Amino acid sequence: MIPPLVILPRLHFDDVRRRFGRLSVLTGVSGVVEPGGMLLVTGPNGSGKSTLLRCLSGLLAPDGGTIEYREMDGRLLDAAERRQRVGVVAPDLAFYAELSVEENLAFFARLRRVPPDRGLAVLRRMDLPLDRMAGALSSGMRQRLRWAFALLHAPRLLLLDEPFQNFDAPGERVARELLAEHLADGGLAVVANPSTLDFDHAERLDLGR
Amino acid sequence: MRNASTWAAEATSVFVKEWRCEFRTRYALNTLALFAFTTLVVVSVSLGPLGVSMSQGTAVLPVLLWVILLFSVAAGLPRAFVQEEETGTAMALRLAATPSALFCGKLVYGLTLVLALEALVTPVYVAMTNLTVVSPGLLAGVLAAGGYGLAAGSTLVAAIIAQARSKGTLFSVLSFPVLLPLLLLSVELTRLAVAGSPPGVALPQLLLYDASVTVAGLMLFPAVWNP
Numbered sequence: 001m002i003p004p005l006v007i008l009p010r011l012h013f014d015d016v017r018r019r020f021g022r023l024s025v026l027t028g029v030s031g032v033v034e035p036g037g038m039l040l041v042t043g044p045n046g047s048g049k050s051t052l053l054r055c056l057s058g059l060l061a062p063d064g065g066t067i068e069y070r071e072m073d074g075r076l077l078d079a080a081e082r083r084q085r086v087g088v089v090a091p092d093l094a095f096y097a098e099l100s101v102e103e104n105l106a107f108f109a110r111l112r113r114v115p116p117d118r119g120l121a122v123l124r125r126m127d128l129p130l131d132r133m134a135g136a137l138s139s140g141m142r143q144r145l146r147w148a149f150a151l152l153h154a155p156r157l158l159l160l161d162e163p164f165q166n167f168d169a170p171g172e173r174v175a176r177e178l179l180a181e182h183l184a185d186g187g188l189a190v191v192a193n194p195s196t197l198d199f200d201h202a203e204r205l206d207l208g209r
Numbered sequence: 210m211r212n213a214s215t216w217a218a219e220a221t222s223v224f225v226k227e228w229r230c231e232f233r234t235r236y237a238l239n240t241l242a243l244f245a246f247t248t249l250v251v252v253s254v255s256l257g258p259l260g261v262s263m264s265q266g267t268a269v270l271p272v273l274l275w276v277i278l279l280f281s282v283a284a285g286l287p288r289a290f291v292q293e294e295e296t297g298t299a300m301a302l303r304l305a306a307t308p309s310a311l312f313c314g315k316l317v318y319g320l321t322l323v324l325a326l327e328a329l330v331t332p333v334y335v336a337m338t339n340l341t342v343v344s345p346g347l348l349a350g351v352l353a354a355g356g357y358g359l360a361a362g363s364t365l366v367a368a369i370i371a372q373a374r375s376k377g378t379l380f381s382v383l384s385f386p387v388l389l390p391l392l393l394l395s396v397e398l399t400r401l402a403v404a405g406s407p408p409g410v411a412l413p414q415l416l417l418y419d420a421s422v423t424v425a426g427l428m429l430f431p432a433v434w435n436p
Contacts, residue, residue, distance in 0.1 A: 057304070059300065059303060059304070079435075080431075080435065083303060083304055083435075084304070084305070084307075086304075088300075088304055090300065092297050092300060093297065093300050093301055094296055094297030094298050094300070094301070095298060095301060096226070096230055096296075096298055097296065098229070098230040098233040098234055099226070099229065099230065103229070107222060107226050108301060108305045110218065110219065110222040111219055111222060111223075111302075111305040111306045111307075111310075112305050113215050113218075113219075149301065
């Protein structure tokens with residue numbers, strides 16, 4: 001008897017290239033992320049880490065190369081589907097200053113068609129006051145809200161651009177715990193950071209010139 | 210495949226969010242109201258306290274009404290997507306929202322804003338200029354259809370210019386060809402409403418314009434909004 005085929009989520013990108021005018025930012029970048037695996041992308045400022053993550057998330061169209069991301073059903077997701085499925089933490093991800101933390105999360109939960117419970121649970125773990133207006137958050141608090149936004153819809157793939165910036169020690173500890181739980185649950189992660197982070201089992205991709 | 214109810218829930222969420230943010234900042238409300246008030250005063254003072262003659266009124270006053278509405282809307286509505294880009298919330302929207310639902314939520318928000326503006330400006334304008342409207346029903350219909358076209362056209366142009374550098378200039382340049390047919394039809398129909406004449410083919414043409422801009426918006430917006 002043939003065992004049933006188990007399809008696992010997998011991210012594979014090959015020879016990804018991207019230019020901005022005359023400036024070549026990505027010149028043929030490749031990598032693979034398997035379930036439970038993490039790819040740590042390092043390099044100096046301007047080396048293309050954020051651009052690579054934006055291409056992987058579907059927020060930016062690459063000029064060349066292929067990006068293949070499949071989830072549990074094995075179907076290849078196009079850029080529009082990737083945008084909706086992935087969880088993103090990025091420095092330029094902002095929220096509505098006129099709305100409270102809870103209202104922001106509830107709004108994006110309705111857009112993602114999920115209950116806000118998971119995001120609210122993340123915020124409680126990160127000790128962020130729900131009734132605080134987003135415009136009145138400190139930079140570290142905004143980073144906590146970004147994490148809650150990224151995990152709101154329980155994504156299989158996390159794309160984290162400088163995920164621990166502005167955190168105090170407790171904030172970074174909780175964020176690392178959340179990332180470890182995500183990976184232990186079979187999730188995938190691509191982490192971009194200017195300097196290397198002390199992750200034991202991460203694959204590394206150095207974009208340094 | 211998303212069904213219609215989840216799509217409608219998404220669009221409604223965007224609409225509610227827009228009004229919640231607007232009530233807390235009152236940016237568009239203040240801009241529209243102040244612009245409308247200023248132009249109303251200028252027009253009424255320029256035309257004299259006793260108003261204009263019936264023949265002049267039929268020809269001139271409908272034009273001035275739509276000029277007031279156009280510039281009031283142009284002062285407030287282009288912010289619809291520009292603000293999302295400037296504050297960085299566009300990225301979160303791109304990650305979470307279905308483009309067509311986002312467009313419709315913004316459009317309905319713009320429509321309610323325009324209709325509120327018309328409900329405020331038109332009676333005051335009619336009273337201040339002594340304008341006699343023979344067919345108020347037709348005028349209401351023209352304001353509704355014209356207001357919808359104004360909101361839909363402005364929302365579409367606002368989406369196109371959101372990622373550009375010279376947003377103000379681009380809005381004026383792109384709005385001209387998009388909104389010109391709408392304004393010509395609306396002015397003509399308002400003249401007919403004032404005179405009490407039947408609307409003829411102008412009303413179906415206005416409704417066709419509204420439908421065309423809506424379809425064009427729904428088709429163009431995903432390409433304009435996403436990379």
